[in-house]
Amino acid sequence: MRIEPFLDALGAKAIYDTLEVGAPAILRPTQNAAHGDYQLNGVLGLAKKLKANPRELAEKVAAQLGGHEAIASAEVAGPGFINLRLDDGWIAGRLARSLRDRERDGVPAVVSPETIVVDFSSPNIAKQMHVGHLRSTIIGAAIVRLLRFAGHTVIGDNHLGDWGTQFGLLIVGMRAWGDEAALEASPIVELERVYKLASAKAKEDEAFAESARAELAKLQAGDAENRRLWARFVEVSRSALDAIYDRLGVTFDEWLGESAYDDRLPGVVQQLLEAGIAREDQGAICVFFNELEGVEGKLAKQEVPFIVQKGDGAYLYSTSDIATVQYRRERWNADRAIYVVDKRQAGHFRQLFEVARLLGETMKLEHVGFGTVMGADGKPIKTRDGTALTLASLLDEAEERAERKMVDELGLDPAMARELRAPIGIGAVKYADLVQNRTSDYTFDWDKLIAFAGNAGPYLQNAHARCCSIFAKAELDPASLDGAEIALEHPDELRLARRLLKLSDVVHAAAESSNPHYVAEHLYSLANEFSAFYTNCPVLKSDEPVRSSRLALTDLTRRQLARGLGLLGIEAPERI
Ligand code: ARG
Numbered sequence: 008m009r010i011e012p013f014l015d016a017l018g019a020k021a022i023y024d025t026l027e028v029g030a031p032a033i034l035r036p037t038q039n040a041a042h043g044d045y046q047l048n049g050v051l052g053l054a055k056k057l058k059a060n061p062r063e064l065a066e067k068v069a070a071q072l073g074g075h076e077a078i079a080s081a082e083v084a085g086p087g088f089i090n091l092r093l094d095d096g097w098i099a100g101r102l103a104r105s106l107r108d109r110e111r112d113g114v115p116a117v118v119s120p121e122t123i124v125v126d127f128s129s130p131n132i133a134k135q136m137h138v139g140h141l142r143s144t145i146i147g148a149a150i151v152r153l154l155r156f157a158g159h160t161v162i163g164d165n166h167l168g169d170w171g172t173q174f175g176l177l178i179v180g181m182r183a184w185g186d187e188a189a190l191e192a193s194p195i196v197e198l199e200r201v202y203k204l205a206s207a208k209a210k211e212d213e214a215f216a217e218s219a220r221a222e223l224a225k226l227q228a229g230d231a232e233n234r235r236l237w238a239r240f241v242e243v244s245r246s247a248l249d250a251i252y253d254r255l256g257v258t259f260d261e262w263l264g265e266s267a268y269d270d271r272l273p274g275v276v277q278q279l280l281e282a283g284i285a286r287e288d289q290g291a292i293c294v295f296f297n298e299l300e301g302v303e304g305k306l307a308k309q310e311v312p313f314i315v316q317k318g319d320g321a322y323l324y325s326t327s328d329i330a331t332v333q334y335r336r337e338r339w340n341a342d343r344a345i346y347v348v349d350k351r352q353a354g355h356f357r358q359l360f361e362v363a364r365l366l367g368e369t370m371k372l373e374h375v376g377f378g379t380v381m382g383a384d385g386k387p388i389k390t391r392d393g394t395a396l397t398l399a400s401l402l403d404e405a406e407e408r409a410e411r412k413m414v415d416e417l418g419l420d421p422a423m424a425r426e427l428r429a430p431i432g433i434g435a436v437k438y439a440d441l442v443q444n445r446t447s448d449y450t451f452d453w454d455k456l457i458a459f460a461g462n463a464g465p466y467l468q469n470a471h472a473r474c475c476s477i478f479a480k481a482e483l484d485p486a487s488l489d490g491a492e493i494a495l496e497h498p499d500e501l502r503l504a505r506r507l508l509k510l511s512d513v514v515h516a517a518a519e520s521s522n523p524h525y526v527a528e529h530l531y532s533l534a535n536e537f538s539a540f541y542t543n544c545p546v547l548k549s550d551e552p553v554r555s556s557r558l559a560l561t562d563l564t565r566r567q568l569a570r571g572l573g574l575l576g577i578e579a580p581e582r583i
Pocket of ligand 1: 126130131166168328
């Protein structure tokens with residue numbers, strides 16, 4: 008059950024019952040546990056409106072709340088806040104119910120599920136997938152899982168950059184410098200190499216640039232030979248990408264790249280012209296937001312146009328993005344589309360969403376942006392030789408370091424460390440990304456990331472394995488606890504129980520706001536509180552009924568760690 012909406016409603020009801028007005032209760036978790044668990048702030052604003060004494064009103068509301076079985080105490084504080092402390096017995100009862108709910112660990116599904124498209128990963132073919140795409144892939148996959156677990160219908164779509172000017176350059180470039188064997192062996196490296204050569208030559212050699220444009224035009228007009236070449240570039244790139252996604256355990260429901268929308272592009276431009284949203288400017292077709300009625304905010308003054316067709320007739324990233332919005336509405340009748348893309352593209356999405364709105368689109372469109380990954384030198388991360396770090400080499404290094412640390416620091420048997428290198432190493436990379444507030448830039452630091460202490464993936468995986476080992480030691484199947492009673496006495500039990508109670512709120516808040524780091528923070532606090540509990544509250548050595556109650560808390564912790572890590576796309580091995 009979700010605690011916060013429940014208490015919020017309880018507070019609003021108490022306000023209504025005692026003061027006979029409908030007003031929001033405005034619930035917040037307290038900062039300081041000494042003040043209770045939650046605080047209601049709504050009476051303050053209400054008193055101002057009613058020109059009444061806030062403390063007097065708050066006393067009445069608090070008295071009513073104090074009578075509810077979930078509330079141990081409701082006390083008026085400060086100018087008229089109400090501090091709520093939850094009843095320990097009530098908490099224990101809630102947790103006992105979650106214990107039996109192996110399907111969902113007590114997390115309810117939303118009442119009104121939506122159909123949501125999550126556009127994520129979306130690398131460009133002919134360029135190495137780099138660390139920036141790693142963020143989109145990891146964050147996007149976590150958002151897909153969170154929304155799905157929250158009860159929505161989710162379509163994860165890899166909007167591959169598989170169309171556009173680079174293919175003209177690639178076609179002429181492959182003819183001039185292409186190496187068939189290299190293309191077969193490591194396609195993306197080869198395509199990127201050739202692409203760089205071709206784009207450099209096009210800058211200084213007008214005839215070369217012209218031939219690239221001609222090949223592009225032929226490709227777009229459906230020329231069979233160029234289509235065949237293009238299809239081959241896409242195919243070899245896809246298989247290289249698949250290998251990375253496999254290692255990351257990421258899957259998509261659709262791979263609808265930019266090329267999938269090619270035949271819709273003329274229609275999009277036509278529609279924009281007919282609706283008077285776009286006009287011609289120096290041969291190009293553009294949307295000038297500062298010239299349009301009904302555009303508000305920043306865009307109303309924006310002079311930089313949204314170009315949908317260039318003077319030479321070529322369509323752009325923006326054109327296929329408009330077509331994509333329309334397709335997602337027609338194909339899935341989607342309520343929402345979420346774009347998990349580097350925050351440096353915020354300007355593009357602001358313009359895109361406004362054009363969609365001007366076209367009458369009512370689907371909710373959200374850009375879920377993220378910051379840049381920095382190296383130790385404070386610049387975007389690079390490899391030692393200065394080239395942009397490739398994803399594959401980063402994952403290799405993570406696995407190597409994880410394996411070494413497991414042997415050196417945990418004293419793990421080398422064979423076991425070898426077996427665990429992928430889940431621990433890759434889990435660490437994912438966690439380091441997901442624990443950040445996604446909009447901030449963060450510094451990539453191997454020592455902090457692969458760590459069995461502190462806020463790192465391996466620490467949480469280790470905490471989970473520790474919970475599992477308690478059951479292994481007792482030779483006990485956790486399912487046998489399903490009927491157990493939970494009784495909370497020790498301060499560390501109480502703290503742990505209060506944390507466990509928050510799972511539903513955390514998961515839904517993370518899903519609603521596309522903030523997987525809420526889940527990461529919850530897991531880190533949970534692991535710390537479990538560790539204090541385990542140090543101070545003997546589990547297996549206690550007598551019944553304390554033993555079963557403590558085992559139940561251990562099992563709830565184990566399941567929340569596994570569930571939470573799973574939502575983040577991180578494996579939770581039973582033994583480390
Ligand atoms: N391919 C783009 C890039 O690498 C990202 C695409 C994001 N999705 C979209 N619908 N625009 O920058």
